[in-house]
Amino acid sequence: MAGLFANDSEQIDRRTSRSICDAVGERLQQSLRPEPRLPTHLEQLLDELKQRDRDSH
Template sequence: MVSLFADDSEQIDRRTSRSIRDAVGERLQQSLRPEARLPTHLEQLLNELKQRERDSH
């Protein structure tokens, strides 16, 4: 059977990762109405991401 994930996959660097996160964030902001509230779990994940971002600096 062929594995779905290759063991030799390339890792992306911090700059690329940041660019991808920023682009996803921008698209989410465009697609969500300003009054829309995020689901609790998604809000918790975003808060965790923000905390990790602060801790890495």
Template sequence: MAGLFADDSEQIDRRTSRSICDAVGERLQQSMRPEPRLPTHLEQLLNELRKRDLDPH
């Protein structure tokens, strides 16, 4: 890991660093959003359909 800090000739300023951090944070929030849950009634109906699909009769 020391190799990462050995060449400091390409430093970035605070403003650029902050912009990069903000952009990464925004993308992480977008990609990690929880999936919205269906209303309980719809979940129950879907579960009933799954049961019927598995029923051999």
């Protein structure tokens, strides 16, 4: 791993490094966005099923 930093001409400045980190972070946020919520009607039906399940126990 030390060989990666042996040549100073290959190092990047702080500003470029920050830009790269920001770009990677933005892409990760886009890729890892949470799933959209279910439509209200489906959520209500699921809630009703959960309630019936609790009532049956």
